[in-house]
Amino acid sequence: QAQLVESGGGTVQTGGSLRLSCAADNWKYAMSCLGWFRQVPGKEREPVASIAPESGRTEYGEFVMGRFTISRNSATKSADLQMTGLKPTDSGIYYCAAGWGGRVCSWNAFNSWGQGTQVTVSS
Numbered sequence: 001q002a003q004l005v006e007s008g009g010g011t012v013q014t015g016g017s018l019r020l021s022c023a024a025d026n027w028k029y030a031m032s033c034l035g036w037f038r039q040v041p042g043k044e045r046e047p048v049a050s051i052a053p054e055s056g057r058t059e060y061g062e063f064v065m066g067r068f069t070i071s072r073n074s075a076t077k078s079a080d081l082q083m084t085g086l087k088p089t090d091s092g093i094y095y096c097a098a099g100w101g102g103r104v105c106s107w108n109a110f111n112s113w114g115q116g117t118q119v120t121v122s123s
Contacts, residue, residue: 004028004096009117012086018119020081021073022096028112029053029072033101034079035110036070038119040092047107048094049081055103086121094119 008020022034035050049070050059058070067085072078079096094117099110 004098004112004114006094006096006114006117009094009119011120011122014087014121014123016086016121017082017084018086020083020094020096020117020119021076021078022080022114023076023078024098026077028098029074029077029079032098032112033105033109034070034072035097035099035105035107036079036081036094037097037110038090038092038094039116040089045095050105050107050110051079052101052103052105057104059105059107083119086119088121088123091119091121093117 005023012018036048037045038048039045047061051070051072069082071080096114097110098112101109
């Protein structure tokens with residue numbers, strides 16, 4: 001399995017913004033659905049966002065409510081997650097993931113994972 005390398009986590013105040021980046025190898029970037037999941041204290045890992053390789057179609061978890069945007073960056077071979085309007089309940093470990101997909105991504109298709117990056121939102 002190719003590496004997925006996350007960057008961009010950190011600490012921000014309520015209402016602030018963070019940008020996460022997930023760098024993938026050439027094949028994985030071109031052929032895979034790329035996405036972000038998160039694990040917050042006391043809850044199971046949940047999907048945050050995904051983007052399909054062929055169509056660029058994006059999907060978001062229900063809690064996102066228009067605050068986050070996922071995009072693919074062909075120059076850096078990465079999937080970036082721009083997060084705005086952050087809340088303390090968004091605090092947790094954010095994982096980059098890759099999985100098989102074409103025009104549409106299924107949350108269940110993700111089977112490669114990065115190491116995770118911590119996001120902390122202070123009140």
